[in-house]
Amino acid sequence: MRYKIIYDEPGRLRIRAGRDTFTAEQGYGIEKLILMSHAAISVETTPANGGVLVCYKPEFREHIFSLLDGLDRQNLPTSTALDINYKRELDSALFHSLT
Numbered sequence: 001m002r003y004k005i006i007y008d009e010p011g012r013l014r015i016r017a018g019r020d021t022f023t024a025e026q027g028y029g030i031e032k033l034i035l036m037s038h039a040a041i042s043v044e045t046t047p048a049n050g051g052v053l054v055c056y057k058p059e060f061r062e063h064i065f066s067l068l069d070g071l072d073r074q075n076l077p078t079s080t081a082l083d084i085n086y087k088r089e090l091d092s093a094l095f096h097s098l099t
Contacts, residue, residue, distance in 0.1 A: 001017055001038075001068065001069075001071040001072065001073045001076075002017065002018075002028050002073075003015040003016060003017040003018075003050070003052075003068065004017075005046065006051075010058040010061070011041075011055060011056060011058045012053075012054070012055050012056075013053070013054045013056065013061075013064060014051065014053045014054075015051070015052050015054075015068060016036065016049055016050055016051050016052075017050035017052070017073075018049070018050045019048065019049055019050060020033055020047075020050070021047075021050035021073060022045070022047055022050060022073075022076050023078075024081075025049050025078040026047075026077065026078050026081070027045030027046070027047045027052075028045070028078070028079040028080060028081055029076060029077030029078040029079040030043070030045050030052060030071065030076065030077065031043040031044070031045055031079070032077065032079045033067065033071075033077050034052075034054060034064065034068075035061075037063065037064075037067060039056050039057060039060030039063045039064055039067075040054050040055065040056045040057075040060075041055045041056060041057065042054075042055045042077040043055075044074065048055070053066070053067070085088055
């Protein structure tokens, strides 16, 4: 998957792959894949802009890039939402309804 590095500091990486690169279900799959590697502390995806935010253990930086580089846009993993995803989506919807 092609992406652009938006922010890269030790322990925190934000990339953007572009609008409509992946669906919500594929975003959940990407989150699950990266979290299962045990290199990441947290992962958040944003399908609207193809964003992925990864907080990781600094010694695993190259491993995180390997995982991202290994993603094939035509064959992205899928998964269902976790409780944390529902909470984040509700928080976002509430925030946008107030602005």
